[in-house]
Structure formats: C-alpha cells, structure tokens
Amino acid sequence: MPFLNPALILIALTAGISMYAWSNRNLLESWVFSPYLVERRQQWYRFLTSGFLHADFVHLFFNLWAFYSFSPVVQQEYAARYGLMGGTVCFLLLYLGAIIVSDIPTFLRHRHDPAYTSLGASGGVSAVVFASVLFYPVALGGGGIYIFPLPVPIQPFVFGILYLAYSYYMARRQGDNINHDAHFYGALYGAVLSLVLAPASAAEFWNKVQTYLSNLL
DSSP states (O other), rough: OOSOOOOHHHHHHHHHHHHHHHHHHHHHHHHOOOHHHHHHHTTTHHHHEEEEEEESHHHHHHHHHHHHHHHHHHHHHHHHHHHHHHHHHHHHHHHHHHHHTTHHHHHOOOOOTTTTTBSSSSHHHHHHHHHHHHOOOOOOOTTOOOTTSSSSSSOOHHHHHHHHHHHHHHHHOOOOOSSHHHHHHHHHHHHHHEEEEEEOHHHHHHHHHHHHHHOOO
C-alpha cells in the first residue's frame, strides 16, 4: 500500500475529531447530522461531517476496527484495477460517498423532526465491508467472519445476507437509537459501486459462491 495510506489517514482524522468533539459541544452540535437543520438552513455539509463524529469510545472503536480490518483487501483490489492513484480515488469515493449516500433515506424520513440527530461512520464502514464481501465472498481454510454469540466463523457471503436482512428489519422497527438505515444503504452502496468499478467481480463472486456450495454437497 502507499506510504500515505488513505485508510490510516481517515482513521486518525475520525478518532481525533470524535474525541475532540466529546469535550467541545459546539463542534458536536455543528457537525452532527440533523435532517431538520439540513432542510431548514441548507447545511448540506452535515451529510459528511457527521461521519467523523461518534457517540462514545465503544462506538468509535468498533467502527474503526471494522474499517481497519476490511480496508486492505478493498484497497488492493481497486489498486490492481486502477493503479495506486486511481485505486485511492476509488477507495475515497467508496468510503466518503457511502457516508453521504447512506444518510439520504434518513434525511427524507426525518427532515421534519427537529429532535432527530445521528452520527457515526457506519455507512462508510458498511460500504467497505460489503465491497470486501463482493471481492472475497468465500474464506478458505476454515476462516470467515465471527458474529457474536456464534462460536464459529461464517462465510462472508452468508454474513452479507444476514447483515442486510437484520439492518432492513431493524430499520423498519425503529426500536432503538441506532441508524440502521445507514448500515443498510451504506452496504448496498458499497456493493453497487464496486460492481460499477469492477464489473468482472460479479461473475467472480458467483463462481466462488457456486464452487463453495457445490463442495458442500
């Protein structure tokens, strides 16, 4: 990877801004995603700035750990197709674009609610995770993705199906304070953008999954 790894730069920026905002209420309120203020005051920048804020250390840690874990394979795939600079541009478009796009359904749903706010990089992280699932749907050698409380890893393509189903169900329930819409639409954005940038990955995905399922029978 390049010396100035974009993933590490984004991690450093997100961690620094999030921790600073915990002690600076003005920054937090100015950058958090508020669909109502976006609509009333045309503060469109909140679509992006809210992705650099997190509610607490646990929220920050799990988002950045997932981002750090899945970023390398996605960067490598983009770089193999578009070169170092082109791959970096694709990766930034994936992550930052997903933060913005994944909040559009939230904006449409809550733009008349002055009390609603959300924050976090979950849309961007979900996009990176799902891009990696598209490129590597099957883990060999007993590997895979762990989901608590399951004691064994599951294949990435199975994780993808379960993740989308869970996020969609929870978004319709609206039973907690988590923006599940951002998870769902961020994941879709990551998969669709990667298919656009790397069309051959669709056939590669299907061949890998088909081979894996055939070997199980």
